[in-house]
Amino acid sequence: MWRKAAGTALLAFVVGYVYHTNPDLPEQVLQYLPLPHQPSQSKPSLEQVISTAWETIITAPTRQWGRVAVGVNACVDVVVSGVGLLQALAQDPGVGRDHEVLHSTADLKEAFIHYMERGSAAERFFSDEEVFQRIARAAAEYPGAQIYVGGNAALIGQKLASYPQLMVLLCGPVGPKLHEMLDEQIIVPPESLQETDEYHLILEYKAGEQWGTTRAPQANRFIFSHDVSNGEMSALETFVASLDEFEPDLVVLSGLHMMEGQGRLMWERRLKDAVVAISDVRSSVPVHLELASMTDRDYMNSIMKEQVMPIVASIGLNEQELLFLSQAGTGPHADLPSWGGVPDVGRVSDILLWVLEQHGRSDPQSEADLTRIHFHTLAYHVLATVDGHWANQVAAVAAGARVASTQACGLRTIDASKVVLRAPLEFHSSHSEPREKLSLDPARPVAVWRRHNVTFHLAPVLVCKQPLRTVGLGDAISAEGLMYSEIRPHQVL
Template structure:
């Protein structure tokens, strides 16, 4: 495989030390957990930023919403499933909704879809509000990531049109821009249909906890806060610019009078990135996309101009396929082997680097972060601005547990590992390299050369929360936590 990691002898030359760890049991199950927790916490604690006068600054766009969390299998009736589960790019009626939900539920895969039927959407919201345990929260990539950066000590600016009620969810220290003075804003509502691992929907059983998001947005697809955010960027002077929320454009009816408004808005996103000095790092947060036209826009108008990309395993598989074959992958393995994910990361890295050259971008992709249920994988080009990669992987892992369990404490009785004692670094049959996890050095890191670039890859096991309290927003918090430690000011 082109660009695969070096052979075993080369890896040894880079001083990857292999340690065997034996799987043993004690009162909490996997004995590795105690040492892994201790050393992940140590890595996090000794690598703090955002304290004192050296506060990094982050600007984020675009959009926000009210998230309405609801138990998926209480809202939807399996008896309404007519025929087999099926994928739809856009949802227009109840039958499509149930089929689409069942399709992703049986795979345990996250999904996000636009419902074009506003009347049906409003009716579903009313039904959801009558169910037990339904709750409201602030939603959207930008505000959730903004809150995480703020909690980690950063100064934060983010762009979104929000009502006064929705703004009340945001700490006062975060500067929110987007709406005009005295403007009445009608917040978009996202329905978050959550389910737990092993939960049943008729004959189907979820292989893992996850969520299906449905929306009928009006503000967010238009990136209505983009211009206002642009007005504040010159004086704010961020160290990091985060581009997110573009999935709200997925399958939204943009073309009017023969004009593609979506392409126009994305051109403005591109210009916003280009308006920043190269000293301001730019990160793009991927999401669930199925609209191929939009994905192709992203590969020409956004991806060539950012320094960093963050995504989960489903989004990695989809992005890799779109870049390589021009095809959308609707659902992928919800718990891929590390070797598979690393191969896709390398390939995606190379393909985006080719876009850098093709479009003459002054920025080059120098960082990728892939977060999965079982592990965190971060790739960074060496000797550049991205720092503390091992600690970033550790912090992302800990944040995954804390957010999903909705607690700051790591309770090992509610924790499990899915990783074995070792993993291959590639699926290449000719490459016999393996890395063994070391309990007192839980983040495995090594060097590779991908084409002409020397990169560092770090993989950290996730202390998986076995009693999930939150699923939606986990990726946003994990990605932000990974970035928190990597920006040098």
């Protein structure tokens, strides 16, 4: 035994002497010498670096919300495989075509294919109640169909209710099934309760899923409904009447997109009602508006220019909604038909700046209240704020990105093996000159830049490789971003 140990020690001494006195010894020779074993240290992935950094930069604001009122769209979501349901409805694959309003199963198929081949989310109104009910029954009976809380307001309310210190008021058409599924922490005024539920059908598709010649570039969903209660924003007056007694610190409004399919006369009247209602909210209470998919440019223009947008403090939207907003108002890059992949950061920055300058309060002399926009797309998020009005936005945009990853994967914490970084590591602050070249540091994963008096915060999203559910991600993102946001007390709106 001692001879073997002595031989090993002598060999190690000789190898060490030869190696250190002949550093240029050819590798061919060294490979025959048993050099001491060096444990290999694997370099952490970018996904690991970012998820670790989030734990440090996501900090609670100094002043937190205590009471949040949310309204006014709520429903029950039935989530099914889009391709599977359409096949069950005896639909064959074909050519995609967008429809502003769906009038038939054929319209549904064409609109679904149109957005599936782009990997984009969309929402449409189905005009024929009888046909819709038949499709809804087929969806509910489809194998693997899942039932969830639905509607932007209800989904935002559910997310906010996950914070035990927060009181949440929800106004919307709440039927028995939805009421049963809501978090017990959510307060629903008796006037919001109704005898039947409103159902929305969510047709999901997976990344790479194929139907005929159509192949989805990424996972997403197509939503449609015949929802008259939400379509008329029937809970709006109840919502506003509840605010005096509830005394919220923050108001979140959603559901305007539901009115689009009801016809111009109706939405013109109800938009004016919405403006009056929002104007009645105490000036010290900020209002956040959550937008959703729309197709009527006149309607979007009314929201943007004449009606709602100037009197809210904050808005949340995705890439389709942002581009359509610019197209409706002939803003920057309005000639762009679609994003065609990950939206260019410079173009996104141009449109966000335009919204805040044309319809917000970037000019201190402006009477508009809009000072914050939370933009989210699959690969990254951007928070754009007028200087002096909001605090803790680094944490807010990172928190929104983190919840997009965890909720899509159905996890409480990030699993770096189940996510992938798709955000650009280098980009420009604008698509046109003058523009600044920027880079994203994974160890400090929020890039910050300024244009005029607007500050932009960009956070990458760790995209879930196999998402369990895409519905409601935008609502969770906006809710989380608001929870980590702080409005400056000397700038209450």
